[in-house]
Amino acid sequence: MDYDSDSDGSHISATPPRDPLPRRPPQPPPKPPTSYKSTASTKRSSHLDIIFKLKKPSSSKHDKIEPVPEPEPIQQPDLPSPVGNFPFQIRRPSDQPHPISIGRSLETLPAGFFSTRRASFSKICKPSLNFEPETSPEITAEPKINGSDGLGSTKTCNKKLPNLIRGDAPLPPVKLQKRSEEGNFVRLNFNGYKRKFTAKGKKMNSYSYKSKYFKRSKRRVKSEVDTGSLCDEEGLVSEIKLQSKAEKPSRCESVEAAISAVRSAVSDENLVRLLKAIYGYDLFRDGQLEAIKMILAGKSTMLVLPTGAGKSLCYQIPAVVFPGITLVVSPLVALMIDQLKQLPPMIQGGLLSSSQGPEEAAETLRMVQEGSIKVLFVSPERFLNADFLSIFSTPNSTPNFVSLVVVDEAHCVSEWSHNFRPSYMRLGASLLRAKLNVECILAMTATATTTTLQSIMSALEISSTNLIQKAQVRDNLWLSVSLSSNRMKDMLKLMKSSPFLEAQSIIVYCKFQSETDVISRYLCDNNISAKSYHSGMLARDRSRIQELFCANKIRVVVATVAFGMGLDKRDVGAVIHYSLPESLEEYVQEIGRGGRDGRLSYCHLFFDDVTYYKLRSLMYSDGVDEFAVNKFLCQVFADDTSSHSKVCSLVKELASRKFDMKEEVMLTLLTHLELGETQYLHLLPQLNVTCTLNFHKTSPMLLADKDTAVAAILKKSEIKQGQYVFNIPTVANSIGVAPGDLSNHLQNLKAKGEITYELKDPAYCYKIVKVPSDFCSLTELLTRWLLDIENCKVWKLDAMYSSAVFAVDTCEKTHDCNVAQQTTYLQERISDYFRGDNNLDVLDKMGQNSPFLRADIKVFLQSNSNVKFTPRAIARIMHGIGSPAYPSSIWSRTHFWGRYIQIDFKAVMNAAKAELMNFVGKDAP
Numbered sequence: 001m002d003y004d005s006d007s008d009g010s011h012i013s014a015t016p017p018r019d020p021l022p023r024r025p026p027q028p029p030p031k032p033p034t035s036y037k038s039t040a041s042t043k044r045s046s047h048l049d050i051i052f053k054l055k056k057p058s059s060s061k062h063d064k065i066e067p068v069p070e071p072e073p074i075q076q077p078d079l080p081s082p083v084g085n086f087p088f089q090i091r092r093p094s095d096q097p098h099p100i101s102i103g104r105s106l107e108t109l110p111a112g113f114f115s116t117r118r119a120s121f122s123k124i125c126k127p128s129l130n131f132e133p134e135t136s137p138e139i140t141a142e143p144k145i146n147g148s149d150g151l152g153s154t155k156t157c158n159k160k161l162p163n164l165i166r167g168d169a170p171l172p173p174v175k176l177q178k179r180s181e182e183g184n185f186v187r188l189n190f191n192g193y194k195r196k197f198t199a200k201g202k203k204m205n206s207y208s209y210k211s212k213y214f215k216r217s218k219r220r221v222k223s224e225v226d227t228g229s230l231c232d233e234e235g236l237v238s239e240i241k242l243q244s245k246a247e248k249p250s251r252c253e254s255v256e257a258a259i260s261a262v263r264s265a266v267s268d269e270n271l272v273r274l275l276k277a278i279y280g281y282d283l284f285r286d287g288q289l290e291a292i293k294m295i296l297a298g299k300s301t302m303l304v305l306p307t308g309a310g311k312s313l314c315y316q317i318p319a320v321v322f323p324g325i326t327l328v329v330s331p332l333v334a335l336m337i338d339q340l341k342q343l344p345p346m347i348q349g350g351l352l353s354s355s356q357g358p359e360e361a362a363e364t365l366r367m368v369q370e371g372s373i374k375v376l377f378v379s380p381e382r383f384l385n386a387d388f389l390s391i392f393s394t395p396n397s398t399p400n401f402v403s404l405v406v407v408d409e410a411h412c413v414s415e416w417s418h419n420f421r422p423s424y425m426r427l428g429a430s431l432l433r434a435k436l437n438v439e440c441i442l443a444m445t446a447t448a449t450t451t452t453l454q455s456i457m458s459a460l461e462i463s464s465t466n467l468i469q470k471a472q473v474r475d476n477l478w479l480s481v482s483l484s485s486n487r488m489k490d491m492l493k494l495m496k497s498s499p500f501l502e503a504q505s506i507i508v509y510c511k512f513q514s515e516t517d518v519i520s521r522y523l524c525d526n527n528i529s530a531k532s533y534h535s536g537m538l539a540r541d542r543s544r545i546q547e548l549f550c551a552n553k554i555r556v557v558v559a560t561v562a563f564g565m566g567l568d569k570r571d572v573g574a575v576i577h578y579s580l581p582e583s584l585e586e587y588v589q590e591i592g593r594g595g596r597d598g599r600l601s602y603c604h605l606f607f608d609d610v611t612y613y614k615l616r617s618l619m620y621s622d623g624v625d626e627f628a629v630n631k632f633l634c635q636v637f638a639d640d641t642s643s644h645s646k647v648c649s650l651v652k653e654l655a656s657r658k659f660d661m662k663e664e665v666m667l668t669l670l671t672h673l674e675l676g677e678t679q680y681l682h683l684l685p686q687l688n689v690t691c692t693l694n695f696h697k698t699s700p701m702l703l704a705d706k707d708t709a710v711a712a713i714l715k716k717s718e719i720k721q722g723q724y725v726f727n728i729p730t731v732a733n734s735i736g737v738a739p740g741d742l743s744n745h746l747q748n749l750k751a752k753g754e755i756t757y758e759l760k761d762p763a764y765c766y767k768i769v770k771v772p773s774d775f776c777s778l779t780e781l782l783t784r785w786l787l788d789i790e791n792c793k794v795w796k797l798d799a800m801y802s803s804a805v806f807a808v809d810t811c812e813k814t815h816d817c818n819v820a821q822q823t824t825y826l827q828e829r830i831s832d833y834f835r836g837d838n839n840l841d842v843l844d845k846m847g848q849n850s851p852f853l854r855a856d857i858k859v860f861l862q863s864n865s866n867v868k869f870t871p872r873a874i875a876r877i878m879h880g881i882g883s884p885a886y887p888s889s890i891w892s893r894t895h896f897w898g899r900y901i902q903i904d905f906k907a908v909m910n911a912a913k914a915e916l917m918n919f920v921g922k923d924a925p
């Protein structure tokens with residue numbers, strides 16, 4: 001089984017499968033679905049026939065151009081009507097052809113399965129501003145691309161569409177910040193971009209960097225204006241370059257005047273003036289004005305807008321109006337960099353990330369302290385750093401006080417989301433208020449179920465009245481799905497047929513890294529320019545591919561989930577899912593990369609049972625048993641109570657193998673021990689704790705006489721091959737200093753030529769606050785919590801799979817089903833899901849038993865009698881999942897590896913438990 005997925009479970013690394021398909025032992029007939037009867041699941045072969053052997057439509061029917069009905073509105077009870085409130089509204093021309101007859105076979109796909117080309121759509125803002133005449137949306141037709149069949153409207157837009165974002169729309173004017181003519185230069189400079197432009201090892205000064213930068217940009221301005229694609233740093237600088245110098249003062253003044261107007265009165269009119277002055281847009285999109293006003297009123301706000309709806313603007317405008325700093329917390333460095341690049345030039349931004357060198361970070365902090373940064377992007381881990389927090393614990397009169405904290409991708413706060421990050425637990429409102437002295441918090445996400453929303457809002461103390469939520473899927477995304485037994489071939493056929501054939505830019509999403517390479521090669525072999533993209537690639541190569549894609553030099557990017565977050569390429573005409581996403585949230589996020597220019601984007605999902613089974617097994621890769629949690633807790637609190645003020649450490653790799661627990665899971669547990677109901681410990685930044693040291697100038701004994709740290713090192717070290725090996729926190733504790741101070745001291749000694757040393761073994765560091773009085777109940781509580789998270793992940797995958805099956809089945813039952821209908825089915829399904837409809841039909845596809853399971857486990861145990869197993873470890877092997885203590889590099893060699901992938905994991909675990917008891921019983925004396 002292939003585990004190079006970039007999914008949440010991607011940290012599980014394992015080798016590719018020995019066999020592409022695990023051999024299946026003979027099984028009793030599959031259990032009928034309990035809650036939802038699916039044609040796809042019960043009659044798979046016949047379903048495939050229907051999907052892929054579509055009788056050819058008669059030519060008359062084929063030629064007939066039928067108008068496509070408007071998709072049904074998505075209803076979301078208790079919330080404003082989503083369709084009415086979509087930030088984008090699409091009006092189809094009455095004469096636009098939609099001969100969309102659902103493609104059950106891509107081979108015989110009728111020419112008009114999908115609409116024939118990308119129509120242009122205007123997006124209008126809700127008429128919340130009564131002083132601006134409402135602009136009626138009209139259709140603009142695009143010239144025929146790539147031999148399009150010529151069907152479609154040729155209406156042109158003869159009115160100015162102020163809020164229209166299209167690839168070919170004129171660029172909005174952008175003004176320069178008066179204070180700094182460098183525009184984004186400063187921001188990019190201190191985030192490592194300077195190195196990128198240094199010539200042959202020589203550091204360039206700001207001037208040469210800038211001029212080279214501009215020279216490069218100049219060459220590109222034309223093509224980018226042509227394509228309307230401005231999503232790389234050069235594009236951004238190009239925009240700046242387009243401003244004539246003479247215009248700068250008056251424009252800057254107009255921004256400043258607009259800011260002061262908003263500061264004196266937060267009216268719709270003043271805010272629209274500011275919007276125009278900063279971005280050149282005439283109207284706010286749906287939800288933006290409401291959110292900005294709420295934030296400017298100092299109210300913490302929960303904002304749920306679809307991807308590409310313009311959430312960033314909702315914190316950028318308050319950032320320029322508020323006197324202090326806006327801190328934006330983002331989960332990924334790449335995302336922070338993209339967002340930083342997308343800041344308008346007059347908003348000075350910066351970022352702090354672990355990938356920066358100390359000098360760069362210090363420079364950023366210096367600028368923060370002097371108040372020259374308005375928007376600072378940070379990772380949640382930064383909140384572990386006491387020095388960082390101390391910068392902001394200042395009175396509101398200093399330039400570096402925090403006016404607003406923005407929690408981007410706020411679903412990461414909730415363990416019930418598709419992408420829970422333990423470090424986000426650190427962003428609880430009480431903590432933010434205590435440490436940063438901040439009153440106003442803005443939480444933003446595009447994908448959150450009602451349960452997730454409730455947990456975010458409770459963690460961040462956001463009142464339910466301050467929730468702004470619009471539909472989670474844009475109306476300009478056409479959704480279709482098909483069950484495929486040969487996804488590669490089917491995808492090629494899809495891409496060679498209309499409308500995918502005409503799409504200028506396409507993203508293909510895969511689950512596993514290896515798939516991306518194979519597929520991109522296959523596409524290239526078939527004359528489709530494609531490149532793969534995944535987190536296993538060098539950062540440099542990844543950003544190059546993103547740049548080329550944005551500049552329309554690559555048509556197709558075949559990527560894992562690692563691609564897309566923060567990508568603001570407007571004209572992605574199609575998004576194809578080669579693999580089933582792990583949840584509807586992931587699906588919605590990924591299709592959200594399409595059609596950001598408001599034009600139709602076609603999103604097709606291929607699914608198959610093999611991928612579903614693989615993914616379902618992966619969902620169990622984080623699980624832990626109660627006794628492992630108990631052992632883990634015993635180790636965490638191994639030091640006695642007298643060590644409370646001392647720093648403890650847990651070497652990640654060793655502990656991970658010892659407890660057969662992934663590092664991410666250990667961090668989740670530690671974070672819970674810090675931020676749960678009772679605080680048991682205080683987490684510190686992670687460190688490399690093992691030091692291997694050599695003395696050079698002075699003899700160790702002599703040096704120890706005048707240096708207490710060296711004396712302690714000699715006392716606490718083991719000598720291995722003439723080198724002193726010691727644990728940094730242990731030595732630091734023994735002399736009563738912080739591990740960081742000891743590291744600095746070692747650096748000084750190194751600088752003097754006294755020593756050289758190497759650090760290794762990244763470890764979690766913490767101080768014990770309170771030793772639990774009842775380990776058993778704490779163990780039980782934590783295990784149940786982790787189990788609930790695991791069940792939630794499995795349910796999300798089942799809901800995704802069922803939705804795909806549901807769409808195919810429902811379509812099959814409909815005569816002459818078409819894409820518009822599939823779009824509607826999927827939209828309804830997504831809407832039910834996000835509304836938290838617990839009655840959502842979910843397929844139960846997993847087998848519960850196999851006559852050979854117990855016998856196979858028995859043979860497996862006998863042939864590995866020298867190894868200790870737990871039921872979970874056996875179930876993982878039978879499901880083809882590696883774990884820290886049973887890595888796939890070793891265990892994938894057994895022929896039982898992944899054999900029972902179609903039997904429910906828990907059923908395999910129960911069988912393993914029974915067999916283990918027999919086995920141990922027999923062996924017992």
Ligand SMILES: Nc1ncnc2c1ncn2[C@@H]1O[C@H](COP(=O)(O)OP(=O)(O)OP(=O)(O)O)[C@@H](O)[C@H]1O
Pocket residue numbers: 163164165281282283284285288305306307308309310311312313446566568592596
């Ligand atoms: N009022 C507006 N009028 C026109 N364009 C806008 C408006 N607001 C935002 N945009 C543009 O929409 C695009 C998407 O905005 P943004 O990146 O903020 O979306 P997002 O909601 O954060 O998406 P994602 O969730 O994918 O990150 C940007 O190019 C932005 O300039």
